[in-house]
Every structure is written in structure tokens, then in C-alpha cells.
Amino acid sequence: MSNDPGGIPSPESRIHGCLLGGALGDSLGYAVEFDQIDEIRRRFGAAGLRDFSVLDGGTHFSDDTQMTLYTVDGIVEALEWANSGVGADANACVWLAYLRWLDTQGVPVPEAAPRPQPRWIDGQEVLRHRRAPGNACLSGLATGEMGTAARPVNPDSKGCGTVMRSAPFGLVPHIPADSVYKLSSDAASLTHGHPSARQSAGAFSLIIHALVQGSSLAEAAQAALDRVLGDDDAAPELRERLEAAVRLAGGAGTASVLSPEDLVRELGQGWVAEEALAVGLYAVLATAPRGDGGAADPVEHFREAIAVAINHSGDSDSTGSIAGNILGAYYGTACLPTDWLAALEAPEVIRGMAGQLVAVTSG
Known part of the structure; x- marks a missing residue:
């Protein structure tokens, strides 16, 4: 999982980094998911929650990581069939x-x-805990119907349950960006029918895909934004939020990021798909080294971005998960704080699923 001597993450490192990074952001955010910013500050100080060490009673990841790992499993099974010569x-x-x-x-x-x-994956007991799963994910699957864009279940639902589970589609190598977008948006249709839910998932997977192909953070964000802006059928709220995230992050630095109140005012709380994507992406871009040249310490960038992503009145675990996925796909495992990894729940399960995805995509 190590990066090569030239500093470019290996595909294995990006896969492990994306899944572990998402789980770290999810886990830290899950501790404050339903708290208003005033309560977060009361509990953890003016800077909010910034480290696992201040949490009592251990840490847990949420349904975001659970569903992300099950997305990996579905992709792995499809690729296992393909690798055996069966479509x-x-x-x-x-x-x-x-x-x-x-x-x-x-x-x-x-x-x-x-x-x-x-x-x-089904034998991993840690994944059987109920960690505030999204209502639309539960109800959409409980219909027993395989939702599609043409025949959606939950046609008006655009909760962030589509975005937070969709990073793995961007980790599959050797497929074009349009196919990544379609795979991700089609999978979103399994539970959510609103265009923004599907398109936000597709845009998120495009960001991960671009990073895995070697794009910078700014280039990956712009590629996803261009895809949305170029789609006549794109949900207007997704266009608005993505544009705002990129614009607001453009002149930022760690000393000038939006306050939690301004973040919510500009980008939303993250409970719906386009808001969660915008907040997670903004957190990554706004705390990036200027010029996006990777000169800053990847671990510090990870810590700062997750702090921005989770300290607000909103869906902190999903926005933290999205930010962690993005940074892990960009830097690989080099950005993951070792003390945070030591606090992570069931890392062997996450590494196990990452290893399965590596195995079926590296042949």
C-alpha cells in the first residue's frame, strides 16, 4: 500500500486510502452528526471536534461506511464474474x-x-450494527423492486444516501469516465429517484475517478463540474451547489475557510445529495495547499479538511466521509493519520474489502 519513490500513489494505495479515509471522516463526523454547531463547540471547544482522542467510549463508523463497503462487494462480484469470462x-x-x-x-x-x-462481507459482525441508516435507503430496498432511472423507487427522494456510498465506482480502473458516471447514477436509482440524488452520486464518482487517473484536486473538481454544467438535464440545485463549492474554495486557505455558519448558509447542511457533495468537496479544496501542488503535509491536509467537513450543523458523518474518500483517493494511504487509524473501528474489515477490490482489478 506504500506510495512509490516518486510520490505518486499506487493504485492499491489509492483504493485503501479512499476506503479508510472515508471511514475515518465518517467515524469522526458520526460523533456529532445530529449536533448543532453551538453544541459541538460546547462539547469540544471553539475549534470543534478535531481528533479521536477527545471522544469517550470509543468510535464507530456509520451506515455510510457500511454501504460503501457493500458497494465494493457488489462491484467485486461483478468483476469476479467478468474475470471468469461470464458477463x-x-x-x-x-x-x-x-x-x-x-x-x-x-x-x-x-x-x-x-x-x-x-x-x-456478510459474516463481519461489525457491519450488522444499526447506525442511523437513511430512510430512503431502507424503504427503497424494502420494496423488493430494483429501482431504475426510468422506473424509480422513492421518486422524490434526494437524500445524501446515494453520494456517501458511491466512491468505489471511481476506483475501478480501465473504464471511461462516462461509464463510471452511469454505473454510479444507476446504482443511486436503486434507492433514490430524484435527479439530483442520481447526478450527485455520478459527479462524486467522477471526482474519485479523475484523481485515480492522476488529476489534481482542482482538476478533478472542475471535471465533475464541467460534466454537470454540460448536461442539459442536470438538476439546477446540483449545478448551483457545485459551482459555489469550487468558487468559494478558490481563494481560500486554512486561515480563511468559511465559518461553520457561513458554510451551511452557502452550501447547506448536507442532508441532501448535492449539499453533502458540495460541503465535502469544499472542505478538501479550501484546505488544500495553494496551487494544489501537494507540497503541504498530506496528513495535515487530511486533518484540516475533515475538521471543516464535520464541524457544522448538519450531516457531519456523510460530509466527513466524502472528504475522506476524496483525499484518500488523491494521496493514497500517505494522508491517513496513524493515531486516527489506531482509533478506527474494525480496520481489518475495511482493509479486507479494499484488498478484494485490488485483487479483482489488478490482474
């Missing part, structure tokens, strides 16, 4: 994986729905 519907594999996740949450699946065969 498989990737979205059907992801849907079956999500149905298995639904079972871990204690929600019965209708008799008419398929009964997927168990896989390694």
Missing part, C-alpha cells in the same frame, strides 16, 4: 449486495425479491 449486470450485483446489507439492518425483504447467496 454480469453490475447494477444487479450492487442491488443484491444492498439487499444483503438491508438484512444486516433487521429489515425484511419481500418474498418476491431474490435471495442473494452470502459472501465474506
Whole structure:
């Protein structure tokens, strides 16, 4: 998982970094997910929550990491079939994986729905805890219907449950950006039917894909924004939030990032898809070294970005998860604080799923 001597992360390092980084941002944010900023400051001081060491009673990741790992599992199964010479519907594999996740949450699946065969991930007890799963994710899967863009379940839902689970689509190598976008937005349709929910997931996966291909943070953000702006059918709220995130981060530095109050005023609380993407992306861009040349310490960038992403009145675990995914895909494992990793719940499960994705994509 180490970076090569030239400082360019290996594909293995990017995959592990993205999944572990997302879990770290999710876990720190989960501790304050439902708190207003005044309460966060009361509990942790004026700078808010910035480190695992101040948390009592251990740490946990949320449904965001659970569903991200199940997304990985669906992708891995589709690629296993492909590598054996058998074509498989990737979205059907992801849907079956999500149905298995639904079972871990204690929600019965209708008799008419398929009964997927168990896989390694299903035996990991830590993934069976119920960690505030999104209502639309639960209800969409509980219909037993495989939602599509043409026949959506939850047609008006645009919660952030689509975005927070979609980074893995951008980690699959050797497929074009348009295919990444389609895979991600199609998978979003399994639970959420609103255009912004689907398009925000697609845009997020494009950012991860661009970073894995070697783009800078600014280039990856611009590529996703250009894709949205060039789509006549793009949800206007997604255009607005993404444009604002890139614009507001353009002149920022760690000394001039938005206050938590201004962040929410400009970009939203993150409970819906386009807001979660905008907040997570802004946090990464606004704390990046000027010029995005990577000269700053990756670990410090990670710490600062996660602090911005989670310290606000809103969906702190999802915005933290998105920021962590982005930075892990960009820097690889080099950005992950060792003391944070030591505090992370069940890192062996996350590494296990990362290893499976590496194995099926490195042949």
C-alpha cells in the first residue's frame, strides 16, 4: 500500500486510502452528526471536534461506511464474474449486495425479491450494527423492486444516501469516465429517484475517478463540474451547489475557510445529495495547499479538511466521509493519520474489502 519513490500513489494505495479515509471522516463526523454547531463547540471547544482522542467510549463508523463497503462487494462480484469470462449486470450485483446489507439492518425483504447467496462481507459482525441508516435507503430496498432511472423507487427522494456510498465506482480502473458516471447514477436509482440524488452520486464518482487517473484536486473538481454544467438535464440545485463549492474554495486557505455558519448558509447542511457533495468537496479544496501542488503535509491536509467537513450543523458523518474518500483517493494511504487509524473501528474489515477490490482489478 506504500506510495512509490516518486510520490505518486499506487493504485492499491489509492483504493485503501479512499476506503479508510472515508471511514475515518465518517467515524469522526458520526460523533456529532445530529449536533448543532453551538453544541459541538460546547462539547469540544471553539475549534470543534478535531481528533479521536477527545471522544469517550470509543468510535464507530456509520451506515455510510457500511454501504460503501457493500458497494465494493457488489462491484467485486461483478468483476469476479467478468474475470471468469461470464458477463454480469453490475447494477444487479450492487442491488443484491444492498439487499444483503438491508438484512444486516433487521429489515425484511419481500418474498418476491431474490435471495442473494452470502459472501465474506456478510459474516463481519461489525457491519450488522444499526447506525442511523437513511430512510430512503431502507424503504427503497424494502420494496423488493430494483429501482431504475426510468422506473424509480422513492421518486422524490434526494437524500445524501446515494453520494456517501458511491466512491468505489471511481476506483475501478480501465473504464471511461462516462461509464463510471452511469454505473454510479444507476446504482443511486436503486434507492433514490430524484435527479439530483442520481447526478450527485455520478459527479462524486467522477471526482474519485479523475484523481485515480492522476488529476489534481482542482482538476478533478472542475471535471465533475464541467460534466454537470454540460448536461442539459442536470438538476439546477446540483449545478448551483457545485459551482459555489469550487468558487468559494478558490481563494481560500486554512486561515480563511468559511465559518461553520457561513458554510451551511452557502452550501447547506448536507442532508441532501448535492449539499453533502458540495460541503465535502469544499472542505478538501479550501484546505488544500495553494496551487494544489501537494507540497503541504498530506496528513495535515487530511486533518484540516475533515475538521471543516464535520464541524457544522448538519450531516457531519456523510460530509466527513466524502472528504475522506476524496483525499484518500488523491494521496493514497500517505494522508491517513496513524493515531486516527489506531482509533478506527474494525480496520481489518475495511482493509479486507479494499484488498478484494485490488485483487479483482489488478490482474
